[in-house]
Ligand SMILES: Nc1ncnc2c1ncn2[C@@H]1O[C@H](COP(=O)(O)OP(=O)(O)OP(=O)(O)O)[C@@H](O)[C@H]1O
């Protein structure tokens with residue numbers, strides 16, 4: 001589930017003397033906007049391994065002097081004093097939240113990049129925009145976060161049969177260089193990818209898996225998302241024990257859905273069965289949708305669109 005404000009594609013430019021002027025700031029809109037992190041680690045229920053793995057990578061920042069000067073890693077691990085983290089795993093397990101929490105812990109802003117927008121909307125303008133984006137992140141001291149970066153990290157198109165594939169590969173080649181040369185933290189979040197591009201994977205030192213919550217964490221999530229002052233007879237132990245295979249997002253949604261229904265029916269309380277029914281509905285809709293994932297995540301851009309972006313001529 002997307003979180004936060006994304007880098008927007010430039011708004012339509014008004015026709016007039018400025019038409020064709022490439023300066024986005026002068027046109028009165030902002031191409032990149034870093035934001036204050038919206039979550040801290042106190043807001044996220046994570047298992048210990050995941051949390052520890054994140055903190056290990058962040059030690060690069062807190063313990064840089066000890067590691068690279070006093071312990072000598074500066075000589076043996078020359079280009080490895082920078083960090084990249086790919087947060088990967090099931091949908092709705094807190095990956096986007098964790099990116100916010102990491103930025104918060106480091107006292108930085110987050111520059112959230114929707115890579116799918118870059119591929120589809122920046123065709124033709126890509127290289128320029130990407131360079132500007134990395135520069136902006138550097139100048140504003142913010143952390144670049146490629147949220148939902150599945151398309152970016154999946155294998156590049158090798159059988160380039162059309163201009164869309166060509167431009168997508170060009171985008172990724174530019175990005176590879178920029179990522180390679182950048183010497184601050186870059187975050188990525190992805191769902192499970194079956195077909196990683198090794199060129200990208202090699203450049204990201206840490207891959208941290210987000211699991212679905214176990215029973216103990218489900219208990220904590222139900223407890224966290226059912227407000228203390230809500231009138232309810234919910235048995236949280238039982239909800240956590242009875243419904244496995246659900247994410248933090250599922251539990252949060254179930255609480256909301258159950259509350260809406262109870263309010264609409266003017267119930268005196270949001271009953272245990274209301275929550276049970278709501279999470280069951282979510283589980284069954286996930287099962288119904290499970291075959292559609294791949295189909296839904298594929299994005300195509302028409303050749304006409306690409307042609308338009310290249311000024312009427314398709315690139316060779
Ligand atoms: N580990 C968690 N702890 C607390 N709340 C969670 C957790 N995971 C998910 N949530 C809830 O679900 C919502 C979505 O979480 P988030 O966007 O971070 O998931 P995600 O892993 O990035 O999902 P996706 O893969 O779909 O992008 C959060 O706003 C929060 O309400």
Ligand SMILES: [Mg+2]
Pocket residue numbers: 001002003095096097147148189
């Ligand atoms: Mg996410």
